[in-house]
Amino acid sequence: MSPRGRRPGGEDTRAAIVTAARTEFAQRGYDGTSLRGVAREAGVDPKLVHHYFDGKSELFVEVMAFPANPAVLVEQIAAAPRDALGETLARVFLAVWDGPEGRERFAAMFAAAAAHEEHARMVREFVGREVLHRVVESMHADPDVGPRQKEALEVRVALGAAQLIGMGLLRYVVKVPAVADASVDELVAILGPTLQHHLVPPSPH
Template identity: 55%
Template sequence: MSPRGRRPGGVDTRAAILTAARADFAEQGYDATSVRGIARRAEVDPALVHHYFGGKAKLFAAVLDIPADPAALIGAVVQGPRDQVGESLVRTFLSVWDSDEGRQRFQALLRSAVTHDEATLMLREFLTREVFGRVVRELAASAGSGRVPTHQVELRAGLAASQMIGLAVMRYIVELPAVVAASHDELAVMLGPTLQGYLAPDD
């Protein structure tokens, strides 16, 4: 017997959590959405959200249909050489995007973000908080710079995101031949220093 008002685990439960999460993220934005709120909407125990998705960041990636764990990818970049963070980010993103599965999903995500306000809000907040914002905060902490003001985190993260989203649009949506043909190394070398300046400006 399950507790009254709670849905038991199973395939339908996972789908219910995704549906609830999609609605909460769209209505409230990434920051204001909580695992408990999603669980309440899905009528499940919060432990089931963690069981199926491992936390809010992974759940958000599942809602956006991202074929990778953003937290693990960003963690690996931040733990690598500090002076190569910019280039590492470019290579990391391209390694996901250029897979057959990644390309199809990312094209769909970009098109949705361009045409749907809800998708735009979710992608914007996720990139500035969980991806590039996390890089800024962790690099500042490792350098002993202390806490970076919120507006600085958002500005740096937003500028870094603009570079990578711009690259994605030109490579996967507009398909500019020179950008499509460029290798990961070429793009990392050319874009890396710009990202480095945004994310680790004191280096």
């Protein structure tokens, strides 16, 4: 017998978890939301949240309707040869967002972020913790790398992300013809070297 007030498993339960998560993320932001809090809001056993979703980032991906899981994308980027990191990052970004569904999601996500601070905070915290931070950690897994070096790299990774998001806004939202009509290969050829410079600065001579 299920505890009083808690839902049994099923599609309705999954939907209730997603609805509760949407409320929790909006009220508490990404960093302040816990899976236990989502379970409490949904009226379900916390184990059910873990049953349907492999962690908070996967639940957030579902709530935001991202077309891909950023954790998987970070793995693809981290596996790229160091001298092809910028090109890989540009191709992965375009592969995710360039389809019809991706374009709609991108436009909706950033329109909401521009209009609502709570939405912007969710996206900001999620991108910071689950994307930028993971990219930095994968690039500097060496324990001898100091905090100052990691902090400098975080700035570089964030600038690279700004370049991609800016391109995405021009391509998918504002639809500036020169950018909206360019092929993926054209954009990668232009963006790749700039991103490479952000992520892997040349060694001082």
